[in-house]
Amino acid sequence: MDHHRRRFFLEYAQRELCPMVEAAGARPVLALPLPEGLFGEDWAGEAEELLRRAGEDCRRTGGGVELCAQLPAGGFLMEPYGELPFAQGVAHYSSAAGFAKKHGADSVLIHRAGSLLQGRAGVLGARTAGLPVYVTMEIAGEGEDLLRGGSILSAFVTLQELGIGAFGFYSAVAGILLEPLEIIAPYPRVPVLAITRDLTGGLAEPETRELFASRARALAARGAVWQGAWGAGAEAEAAVRALAEAPGRAVPRVDYRAKEEIWAAGEKQVFYLDGNIEFSQPVLCQVDMADEIIQAEREGEEVLCVQLETADDGYNVSLNNAQLTMMPAAFCADDEDALDSGLFFYNGRGIVDSRSLIPEERLKEIAARYGAVVV
Numbered sequence: 001m002d003h004h005r006r007r008f009f010l011e012y013a014q015r016e017l018c019p020m021v022e023a024a025g026a027r028p029v030l031a032l033p034l035p036e037g038l039f040g041e042d043w044a045g046e047a048e049e050l051l052r053r054a055g056e057d058c059r060r061t062g063g064g065v066e067l068c069a070q071l072p073a074g075g076f077l078m079e080p081y082g083e084l085p086f087a088q089g090v091a092h093y094s095s096a097a098g099f100a101k102k103h104g105a106d107s108v109l110i111h112r113a114g115s116l117l118q119g120r121a122g123v124l125g126a127r128t129a130g131l132p133v134y135v136t137m138e139i140a141g142e143g144e145d146l147l148r149g150g151s152i153l154s155a156f157v158t159l160q161e162l163g164i165g166a167f168g169f170y171s172a173v174a175g176i177l178l179e180p181l182e183i184i185a186p187y188p189r190v191p192v193l194a195i196t197r198d199l200t201g202g203l204a205e206p207e208t209r210e211l212f213a214s215r216a217r218a219l220a221a222r223g224a225v226w227q228g229a230w231g232a233g234a235e236a237e238a239a240v241r242a243l244a245e246a247p248g249r250a251v252p253r254v255d256y257r258a259k260e261e262i263w264a265a266g267e268k269q270v271f272y273l274d275g276n277i278e279f280s281q282p283v284l285c286q287v288d289m290a291d292e293i294i295q296a297e298r299e300g301e302e303v304l305c306v307q308l309e310t311a312d313d314g315y316n317v318s319l320n321n322a323q324l325t326m327m328p329a330a331f332c333a334d335d336e337d338a339l340d341s342g343l344f345f346y347n348g349r350g351i352v353d354s355r356s357l358i359p360e361e362r363l364k365e366i367a368a369r370y371g372a373v374v375v
Helices: 012-024 041-061 086-102 116-129 152-160 174-184 205-221 234-245 290-298 313-319 336-345 360-369
Strands: 007-011 027-033 066-072 107-113 133-140 166-170 192-197 226-230 262-265 270-273 304-308 329-333
Touching: 007 012, 007 192, 007 234, 012 027, 012 041, 012 234, 027 041, 027 107, 027 226, 041 066, 041 086, 066 086, 086 107, 086 116, 086 313, 086 336, 107 116, 116 133, 116 152, 133 152, 133 174, 133 192, 152 166, 152 174, 152 262, 152 270, 166 174, 174 192, 174 205, 205 226, 205 234, 226 234, 290 304, 304 313, 304 336, 313 336, 329 336, 336 360
Parallel strands: 007 027, 007 226, 027 066, 066 107, 107 133, 133 166, 166 192, 192 226, 304 329
Antiparallel strands: 262 270
């Protein structure tokens, strides 16, 4: 993927602006919203027609347009916060992304995830299609937290380690994006995306163009080298030109993987651990681990070590995710399927206990699949 060329995202209704974006110096990305709800025959029928029409439009426009299948992230609540099993949510995104690829999409956007759980389900499912997967998170208030709760930095670290193609934020108000962008600014290894909405109302065209340009410069200065403006008209050319001409990131890059401390992440916070961390005694994974987690925290344990026995234990991890936010979690297993399942369901960036009786090469391979770190 060309990370260096700036991209500008447009809604499908803005498709006539694609040549303008190209001429102004950025690659146009046409985001096509696919139906809400779970994958099924009705979903597939509606999505196929949308993708067919969009593909024809992109071919008429020219070869420079990237057709991005936009999948809504907030259409259903998953366990432990809702009734839909997490694995079923992942399966929906897998089927939807595979369908989008088959019918001509170049990439997938998991759009407006309000929580890490929604973002993880989208990424784990959509990446099976083999297309670049982008994620935008929706934020609350003035930009301090995710819309449905949880740490912005935790979501970023966890999802970046899953191999996404870009990470970013959506808000109708551009100013709300500044603080979240500053939170993650030192750490991206992937392009950062900021999508806003045109709220200029009745402003005259010169003022609208200047507002778009200044907004694009402010977002780019905080690392958002990919941007989008839903609902904007031809005045968005000023934003595209400002983005294309903006200097590179001003914030020094920090690679947390190269630091001596280990970055683990739960839903609500990032845990900064030194290389001499000690795990708790292994706690057998079961349906309700609340008492064991509380006890480990009270006893001052640095890391909760969860013993996985079978692949079925992964579902128990899912049921305990609301409690597994109190302290970093390490997973120990002697069975490859048990470890894979536990990491699949854990809502964060976990740790893998190197004492697991799994061959080292396979242990590292399974951990890497879920962005976990072996200690």
